[in-house]
Amino acid sequence: MARPNAEVEALLQEYADLIAITGGDAFKARAYEKAARAIGGYPADISTLDADGLREIPNVGRSIAEKVTEYLRTGRIALVEERRARIPAGVRELITIPTLGPKKALRLYEDLHISSVSELAAAVEADALADLKGFGEKTQDNIRHGIELLRRAGARVPLAPATDTAEGIVAELSGVTGCRRCAYAGSLRRMRETVGDLDVLVAAERSAPFMDALCELPVTVEVVARGTKKTSVRTGKGLQVDLRVVPPESWGAAMQYFTGSRAHNIRTRTIAVHQGLKLSEYGLFDTGSGEPVASRTEEDVYARLGLPWIPPTLREDRGEIEAALHGELPEVVTERDIRGDLHTHTDLTDGLASLETMVEAAAERGYAYYAVTDHAPDLYMQRMTDEKVLAQRERLRELDGSRRRMRLLHGTELNIGPEGEVDWPDEFLAGFDLCVASLHSHFGLGRRAMTRRLVRACENPYVHVIGHPTTRLIGRRPGVDADWDEVFAACARTGTALEVNAQPDRLDLGDADILRAREHGVRFAVNSDAHSVPHLGQLRYGVGTAQRGWLTRDDVINTWPLTRLRRFLRKGGRS
Template sequence: MARPNEEVEALLQEYADLVAITGGDAFKVRAYEKAARAIGGHPADVSRLDADGLRDIPNVGRSIAEKVLEYLRTGRVSAVEERRAKIPAGVRELITIPTLGPKKAMRLYEDLHISSVGELAAAIEADALHDLKGFGDKTQENIRHGIALMQQAGGRIPLHLALETAEEIVAELSAGSGCRRCAYAGSLRRMKETVGDIDVLVAAQRSGPFMDALTALPSTAEVIAHGRKKTSVRTTKGVQVDLRVLPPDSWGAGLQYFTGSRAHNIRTRTLAVRQGLKLSEYGLFDVDSGESLASRSEEEVYARLGLPWIPPTLREDRGEIEAALRGELPDVVTERSVRGDLHTHTDLTDGLAPLEEMVTAAAERGYAYYAVTDHAPNLYMQRMTDEKILAQRERVRALDGSRHRMRLLHGTELNIGPDGGVDWPEEFLAGFDLCVASVHSHFDLGRREMTARLVRACENPHVNILGHPTTRLIGRRKGLDADWDEVFAACARSGTALEVNAQPDRLDLCDEDILRAKEHGAKFAVNTDAHSVLHLAHLRYGIGTAQRGGLTPDDVINTWPLRSLRRFLRKGASA
């Protein structure tokens, strides 16, 4: 089930979109967007707050608080219903297309009577938008790509939403009488950025009680199939969950079988056949005698095949079997490996929590060090100044070591301009402990210009980390068009780490780019880009992505001791 905060966040964001579609005041739109983000990132459950408690949340005023209370009390908001009634459902469907804003969606409806994604795709193919102001070739190409992103995503579920659903179901079923083991498997256990459905396994002598329990959960909206070996349901969030109950003695074989990708499982079954064995979800058997040789644990199954245990995130048939046979399987980075977060924000710019709260939350995670990297002045909406950042530096220095002896680094997230330049002159940048540099605008430069832009930023002696390098937003925005091999080589050459941004809608770099960049000898930083206390927990999504890219602690600079990290931050020094 989604947190009430997330439900309210979605409602307020929808209201902001509806106001924008109907030509409402831009200030009001922005106010509701800010309130939506603030509530979504607020650590306390908003359903437990009264009006005063809600108004204590940044950017939540009296009117917004009243709407939140109305929703929590009745499940609806009259102002939202009224706005919805004014706008055709088709227009609301159009604004779900990445790159198509609310005003353009309304123009399409009013001028061309387009009221569905299919109609818009057909209109673009028929060149029916050619004479419509504001819909030139570039805009149409962006819309076409946005539609393709939607179609590609299809019914797939973002990693973080799937993981939240799976963990809730596993917790419920684990409490059932007779449950020996319970876990999620499939692509979710492999930490793919999106998943088609959720596989849950239970080890128990009797399957019936667990099949019945799944269908009876409050989160279950529809029972697709209900059987003795498998039950499938659809949750209230539209997620399909497949449950299988295995005999306890078959737990390891079943977990291995239902976790690996199809290609990985073909490879392991082929290894079994070559040894006169048969591998299934029930165990590893001798073909001639039918004797079960391994089944109770994954380690046992892999060992009998002549392999070490392979981390789930590597089970994609991308060379992990060969590496395991050679004894060269990477010892992948884990959350426990990470000593600190090197990209975070406070309410000085677009974060939701003050410096002290973010520092305390980071210290509670057991970090040895932690960097504050608020936005620099070229991202004009954040209104940063030299005076503000220097005042923050004094506060950071005063707090340094005061929270569980955690050391604090004062940094900034620079904006990479179209020419590759960044905010602030070199002498000012020299005062920071580290600098993250990211692209926040001008996403549509040509490939050659974009490559030169990124390479120049990497070669800046004060840029330590290339933040969310491709700028992609999963299912919403494609990555930058650049020669990434040239960029990765420049990072390796200049001593600039590539970020694995753990925000679940980014996961940028993705696993395939990580694999390419590692071949060039680049180093990496797995950061949360946290804008609230809650976002610090997103680290696990970044770690899952880093593991899929085969990264080890040696590859990831924020697993290193502080002394080694500081050497790296001096650009090019060996760890």
């Protein structure tokens, strides 16, 4: 279930948006945004804190702490509801469109009486915005693209909140008397970047107690359909949950069937037919006699079909069946394989926790090494200076000396400029253990210019990793336009790794691009890009994406021992 931290983060961010819509104080709106981020990333459960404890969270002052306390006590914040009442519902709908800010949404409502996404789409197509100040051709193109992104996302839910909901439901149902097994399946088990609905399976002799339990969970707001074999409910976030209870002896077949994908299942059923068998959610049966031949475990089902067990993240009919038949299925990277995180931030720039706190949290995860990579000075709002980063390096070296089990690496996240240039001259960059370089601006450059920009960054002897390479934000911002095959070839040629950024709204590179880059011989780094202690745990989503891209331990540089990693970081033989 959602942590109170996440609920309050969303509410405070909404309040910041409402302030902006009504033309309120920009500094006040920014204060609420900062507080929202700080609470969302705070490691402790805020429901356990009193007002004094809340004020210890960065950017949370007395007034905001009082509002948080009000929410924890009553489930609402009166001031937010008052502000909501002042804003037409249509305007609140318009600001869900990526690229459309609150001020422009209010202008559209006041000047053209547009109060829905469909009305805005029609107005754009009819060229009805042409005479509205501030809505030139480029703005209209951005709005058109934002509507397309919104519609493409539809009712799909991002991976992280879907996982939180599913794990909460599985935990609750696992405690019901008679539960033999309980797990989620479907696209969430395959680690798709967004999820349409949740499939939850229970193995038990009786189904009624589990159907009752699901309908009575706090997360359930609507019972869509209820039966003895399947019950569907909807959560407060609009996510449909389908629960199926199967006999314990059918568990493996049910997990295989309901994990999918549909295309993968068609292939496995076809193999079954050719062997005189029938495969369903209840088991693998002899077609002639009707006798079951395998069903208790997925391994049994796949083995009877003449296949090894295929990891769920590979089940997309992208060659996994052929690879399995020929003994060429990759042993995909797992979270246990990750020896260290190579892209993280502290409160020296835009992180929420101190260097010491982040290092301690990384050590608790059992890492062999850990890199701190705060932003460089060209990202001007972070106010990085030479003096600050050198002082951080000195402190990190002190901590490294006290931690023999986890080695600390001092890095930075550079900004790739429009011409492929990066912050700091070569002689300064030479002092870092590693440099991640990322795009943070100028996303609209043309294809040729963007390709040249990225290739030049790869060619820099002090750039080791290209961070969140496409810059996409899932459902909100598309990736930049570049000749990615040329970029992937440059990475392979120069020994520059591409990041699989584990932030759930990025997952960048995505699986399809990973598959293409891997064909070029590129190496990868699966990183959390953590800005707080809880973010370190998001690495799991990056690993899932890496698996979907068929990556093995050998493909991922932060699964390597430190000695091998250091050799890689001596890019181009540089000592």
